[in-house]
Amino acid sequence: MYRQAGMRHPGEVAVQRRAGVRAENHGSSRTRPQIPEPAADFLRDQHLLVAGAADDAGRMWAGLLTGPAGFATAKDDRTIVIGAFPAAPDPLHGLFERERDLGLLAIEPATRRRMRVNGTAVRTGTTLVVRTEQVYSNCPKYIQTREPTSSPSASPAIAGHGTTLTDRLHAWITTADTFFIATGVEGLGADVSHRGGNPGFVRVTGPRSLTFPDYAGNLMFMTLGNLELNPAAGLLFVDWERGDTLHLTGRAEVSWDPGDVPGAQRLVHFTLDEYTHATGTSAPGWTPPGYHRFNPPT
Template structure:
């Protein structure tokens, strides 16, 4: 299916190849992808709530909690937990984007489709399945389960000082986008700490670095500016979910002031959900990606 948003962004960025992006992505889960999924402990999911606001969240479990029983189905043995903005969202079928990421090897793949709850499982009918390059992924190693802790959620309309410090020190976040009729998508963004800047309690900015020129995230934002962000506290097991609106700034002079930036994205916060105990795992840091601009 031709994605008008992707084509508009590709043309503006100087990409002339036809069939690049969603148009060249298949729906089937190949055996190598099914094997990769079965080894994962963490996937990021993207979906919109009933009001149309996109959110990103995390599903976790031991290897084998994600399976592909056939080439058009992916099953997660788990659902968004209490306090997660997507808790209960899949009682009815809706678009979903899944990013399976293995920080230790810097491998990742994306699965987009339609999902619905089946008991305690999430069943996904796939529509797009593809792998991504390893750029900008910092290595991390699974360090075991988090100690038991009460799971609580705090909901606000803007970022607290503590949350602003969390974001300013982050080297990784995940972004959820969705366009009606074209589906949802979950993607990764990474860089050295400080690559996301915080201006006040409601504005974030990050650089768009050189990637694979598919522009699936920016293509969705071209048609629908609403998106969701997820920051993980890898060491302490907490999650920070934001939803709001993003705008791509194509001003080359502004981008030139940020090392490695092709363009900048400004994000205005509309709602914040911080979940204590939202990530029931511990991950130890390894090293930064060699692709990260200084």
């Protein structure tokens, strides 16, 4: 059961208070379930969506949905129909045979525009039908510009699966400038958001652990608010050159001591439980990134 509209998220409130945010009702409780017309237009133009959800064991995962412009459309002001659903080996594959909470991010790197949609979703035939509960846009901070130069492969495949990071995955993560994080709390919904910075902003600290900075944002603290109540988290890294994706699931803990990390207001420490490395899930050969001018140095 999704929380009632206007209900404040206790995790967000706790994090905001610790961060010194004094504005009342600042957070996800201020979002609306309706899809505004500009948001519907933006969604219809997209080729790539990031999805986040919990599996039946409560583990959070993030994955990709891709298709030609128009594959995701708003059928009315509370319903999105997506002409794709997670395919194997994406860990989200098969989860939407019954309705469950879904976090959705529509992102257009070339223009640094993004829109978040949280609600519930279920597979209906060859489509994924989303019932919206929260719809809102985010600022362009920390998004690197890039454009695809090809289409995704028609046959995704698994390239690796395990519980400890290999040297190849270590190098992938530590040179990344972008990843996505899925979080959620039962009864409060799921969410997926973007994280970006200069290469090196994510540090691998062990075979099953990594750390990344929490930079200045919109002070809604939807991700950290979920982690305050439930440490389950799913991370998604995209290899923009090869079209591969790396899906990590585990637990995240927020440290309020940013140490000596430039630009960090907090640090997030992630412990890996399991990973899946998939090929052919994203378009390969994107243009070189244009780094955002607000990215702190690494």
